[in-house]
Amino acid sequence: MPGIRERARLSGPQSEIVHLIPALRAFARTFYREPTHADDLVQETLTRALANIHQFRPGTSMKSWLFTIMRNAFYTKIKIDTREAPGAADCVSLRPAADPTQEWSYRGHEIAAAIDRLPEQQREVLVLIGLRGVSYEEATEICGCAMGTIKSRLNRARHRLLEELGEGSPNSSLERDTDHPVASIETLRAG
DSSP states (O other): OHHHHHHHHSOTHHHHHHHTHHHHHHHHTTTOSSHHHHHHHHHHHHHHHHHTGGGOOTTSOHHHHHHHHHHHHHHHHHHHHHHTOSSOTTOGGGSOOOOOSHHHHHHHHHHHHHHHHSOHHHHHHIIIIIISOOOHHHHHHHHTSOHHHHHHHHHHHHHHHHHHTTOOOTTSGGGGOTTSHHHHHHHHHHO
């Protein structure tokens, strides 16, 4: 029975790595918007992690260890890509076009101000879950309230934030726009 053999081989840190693959995929999407590039980064991370599993120290966070490996793999790839770029290095036509950052910078300040205007309890839950990545369970412990209360506060915070930013209802096309900064906050915990 190959299924039993496979499970027998995946024990200890290796099985923990398998359970963290969804978190790795989500983290890889912060580096690459293209899913295939993000998946390649996850594969590279897993390859490096399994090859160096003997360096993992029990009692430390496997998730942090894997995220560090992923971050290092990403920056190594960037260094190699810039060093080995084809064509003339000084040819402007070969450089990728970059959108101006002023609008995003302004929008970031606008979002921060809108978050500051939220009621304290809503702001706390939005920051904990939407920005810091704390689980609902951890948020219930931190805030000292029920799971339903946390979810309600988060939902109200998201709706109010969208209203503050003049983006309309959260059911609009904004949710599908992953390039939009508010949509990024929405999808951090929704996906």
